Amino acid sequence: MKSAILLKVEVPLGTWLEDAIRDAKKIAEKIGVGVEFDFNDIPIVIFPSSNIEEEVKDYWAELKRRAKEEKKNE
Numbered sequence: 001m002k003s004a005i006l007l008k009v010e011v012p013l014g015t016w017l018e019d020a021i022r023d024a025k026k027i028a029e030k031i032g033v034g035v036e037f038d039f040n041d042i043p044i045v046i047f048p049s050s051n052i053e054e055e056v057k058d059y060w061a062e063l064k065r066r067a068k069e070e071k072k073n074e
Helices: 015-032 052-072
Strands: 006-008 034-039 043-044
Touching: 006 015, 015 034, 015 043, 015 052, 043 052
Parallel strands: 006 034
Antiparallel strands: 034 043
8 A cells, every 4th residue: 555645855956857756766665655746847756666767758748748738828
């Protein structure tokens, strides 16, 4: 069962997406909770069971979706 607790963390500017996700996963695995952070205003939640590559793909898909939505609303 996943913990209902989420740890909110701040990611410093200039951090690479993959590094932020990898570090969040290490924290999640170590303390057994979800780790939540915003990356370029997109919320990301990482659990101990999260797949880093899938999380990266999901981020880029969401970024593209938002860009398409913004362009549609112009």
